[in-house]
Amino acid sequence: MTPAYVALEGGHVIEGRGRAPGTARGELVFTTAYTGYEESLTDPSYEEQVLTFSYPLIGNYGVREERFESDRVHPRAVLARELTEDVAEWLESEGVPAIDHLDTREVVTDIRDGGAMKCGIAVGEDVTEADALAELEECKAMSDHTEIGAQVSVDETVVHGADNDGETVALVDCGAKGSIVDSLLERDATVHVFPHDATPADVEAVDPDVLFISNGPGDPANYEEAIALVEAFVEDTPVAGICLGQQIVAEALGGTTEKMTFGHRGVNQPVLDLESGRVVMTTQNHGYTVADPGEHLEVTQINVNDDTPEGIDGIEYDVITRQYHPEANPGPEDTLDFFDDVLAMADGQSQRAVPADD
């Protein structure tokens, strides 16, 4: 059995079975998702994290590229009770250390008690506990990854669906999942995918019908350029956002964000729509949340478990955002109509509670 160690903040070391070799460090988080491991492992929002699957068997339907959300695995390392050979081989080929045969209940309990925490990972024939502890020593807090947007964003603008007849979307790529682009293309939009640090002039050049801020990893406060884009466009152009995008929009419009203890990661988070009273099941993956939406935004949907904001609308501006992942992949598709609402807003068809002055 290949030795494998996870060193947790505070120095507690958990031993497991090595499935893919290497050393790594990152913020230790867990997801309760029971399907969708390919989508989760390729979701750029997991950059600089070590992902623990609490579901006990991961990989039971193989690994298929058409389910990937980006072109690589983003977590720095993967922990599970049992990984199939397919997944272990895939992670090894990606150079991502993987460990199984550990007590994931213990890991999840530690995270629930101590919050998402730094960890060090060491897997390989010759590694020792000291190697995992050395990685832990080097691990940075998530908010100190100030250049994280550059690690996951496109370098140059990419256009999808240039011949489509629908709305023109300026999607700011802070680590966008492929399904967000697909959901817009399926609705006939033309999607210009911009780097995370695009300038207002770059975006203005395509005359967008909506500015759309994507999901992405890390602390929203580290996305200064995207925050500035929202500030620059919100008075004249509709704005949408998913997950990190909701947090960036709040930061831009006078709201605040904060780090949660261990966040929401899974495919069955219940969300209440305050107007309709309807509850939907949602896919989530976030560690920060909007703490105060500020005076320009109102909360329209909340998490049933802890009342955190899940949907936000502009009061005097055309803005709609979601904290969860309406594009699913993985997870239930109850919330795909968010994309219809965004494109209706882009087309000037939105039904906001407070109409704009013009």
Ligand SMILES: NC(=O)CC[C@H](N)C(=O)O
């Ligand atoms: N999926 C996301 O966009 C994650 C947003 C942000 N990085 C958070 O952890 O809260």
